[in-house]
Amino acid sequence: MPTTGSGRRAPTGQGTRARERAALDAARDGLAFVTPEVLAANVVERAPDGILVVDGAGRIAFVNHQTEIMFGWTRDELVGQTVEVLISGSHQTSHARVRQAYHDRPNVRPMGVGLDLAGVRRDGSEFPVEISLSPLETPLGRLTIAQVRDISERRAAERRMRRVEQQLATVEERERIARDLHDTVIQRLFAVGLSLQATLPRMENEALASRVETAIIEIDETIRDIRTAIFGLSMGSRRRASLRAEIIEIASDAARTLGFEPRVRFTGLVDTTIDAGVHDELVPTIREALSNVARHARAHQVEIDLELGHGRLTLRVTDDGVGLARDGPAVVPARPGGQGLRNMAERADRLGGTFVIDTQPSGGAAIVWSVPCSV
Numbered sequence: 001m002p003t004t005g006s007g008r009r010a011p012t013g014q015g016t017r018a019r020e021r022a023a024l025d026a027a028r029d030g031l032a033f034v035t036p037e038v039l040a041a042n043v044v045e046r047a048p049d050g051i052l053v054v055d056g057a058g059r060i061a062f063v064n065h066q067t068e069i070m071f072g073w074t075r076d077e078l079v080g081q082t083v084e085v086l087i088s089g090s091h092q093t094s095h096a097r098v099r100q101a102y103h104d105r106p107n108v109r110p111m112g113v114g115l116d117l118a119g120v121r122r123d124g125s126e127f128p129v130e131i132s133l134s135p136l137e138t139p140l141g142r143l144t145i146a147q148v149r150d151i152s153e154r155r156a157a158e159r160r161m162r163r164v165e166q167q168l169a170t171v172e173e174r175e176r177i178a179r180d181l182h183d184t185v186i187q188r189l190f191a192v193g194l195s196l197q198a199t200l201p202r203m204e205n206e207a208l209a210s211r212v213e214t215a216i217i218e219i220d221e222t223i224r225d226i227r228t229a230i231f232g233l234s235m236g237s238r239r240r241a242s243l244r245a246e247i248i249e250i251a252s253d254a255a256r257t258l259g260f261e262p263r264v265r266f267t268g269l270v271d272t273t274i275d276a277g278v279h280d281e282l283v284p285t286i287r288e289a290l291s292n293v294a295r296h297a298r299a300h301q302v303e304i305d306l307e308l309g310h311g312r313l314t315l316r317v318t319d320d321g322v323g324l325a326r327d328g329p330a331v332v333p334a335r336p337g338g339q340g341l342r343n344m345a346e347r348a349d350r351l352g353g354t355f356v357i358d359t360q361p362s363g364g365a366a367i368v369w370s371v372p373c374s375v
């Protein structure tokens with residue numbers, strides 16, 4: 001008795017099972033009119049692999065239809081030829097040796113084990129094949145059944161997979177280097193530059209002061225070179241790296257007017273998923289926010305935080321400056337002033353998002369620009 005009694009089955013499942021069983025019964029009934037010989041011949045003839053029968057001397061005694069298609073020879077042309085006619089020239093000798101050894105000591109050799117060879121078509125073109133062998137004992141001697149599979153597509157897919165893996169490894173490596181350069185090397189150089197700059201006013205020795213000034217200029221130039229390299233690394237990897245690279249570039253550019261390097265933080269798969277529409281509104285928003293910090297905030301630090309999650313892209317730009325004057329509403333678009341904040345609000349609005357600027361409890365200003373962004 002089957003463990004799943006009919007009483008426990010859902011009615012639809014029961015209906016499906018009954019239909020399946022009826023179809024199977026009909027197929028079995030139909031097969032009753034076919035002899036096992038006809039069935040076997042059809043299975044061989046219609047098999048998706050090439051099937052050949054070869055005698056002890058390697059002569060082809062039988063091929064199925066797929067063998068004709070695969071190699072471009074007709075059945076009549078193939079029968080009687082040695083099987084090496086189907087094997088690429090460079091493999092022919094070794095194949096003949098292996099074939100002889102197999103004939104002397106046959107065993108079933110499953111597809112994909114040991115015999116990866118190149119087949120050769122009638123027109124001389126080659127393709128990778130996998131061959132499995134099994135012996136067939138007859139009263140007149142031992143024959144070999146060879147089953148041949150064209151594995152061109154599998155090989156091509158493997159090659160594609162390897163290429164993608166290599167590209168991914170390169171992209172990740174480039175991104176890691178770009179990140180490390182930005183987060184560590186540039187920040188350190190900036191710190192060195194700043195501390196040198198701080199010592200300048202206290203230097204009484206003119207010659208020494210001018211050497212330190214030269215060193216500061218060189219540090220600035222080095223930082224610019226590294227920024228260019230980072231941009232190249234990120235842009236070179238692929239189009240989707242461009243948003244991250246672009247924001248880092250904008251931040252680095254702003255460092256000139258700010259006097260310090262903004263911190264940039266990305267959370268979520270920012271550059272893999274941002275669509276062009278969002279990108280085009282986001283980039284000018286970041287530029288304007290940084291320009292406002294440089295012009296109005298008198299800040300020592302600014303942080304750009306871009307986060308993608310829960311179907312939204314949120315940009316936060318926070319500074320530790322003077323904050324917003326208390327003479328007006330803190331939330332745009334009601335806030336009077338120039339065009340910048342209004343533009344940011346309109347850009348968010350166009351994408352169905354929100355924009356707020358306010359003074360933080362700690363004193364500086366913070367903008368939060370948030371738009372829907374499907375992942």
Ligand SMILES: Nc1ncnc2c1ncn2[C@@H]1O[C@H](COP(=O)(O)OP(=O)(O)OP(=O)(O)O)[C@@H](O)[C@H]1O
Nearest residue numbers: 292293296297321323324337338339340341342365
């Ligand atoms: N980070 C900030 N810190 C302090 N005040 C700010 C900050 N950002 C904006 N503000 C204030 O908000 C006002 C409006 O900013 P908005 O960007 O709209 O105009 P703007 O920068 O003065 O001129 P523009 O049209 O060139 O952008 C500013 O004039 C400034 O007083």
Ligand SMILES: [Mg+2]
Nearest residue numbers: 292338340341
């Ligand atoms: Mg402005």
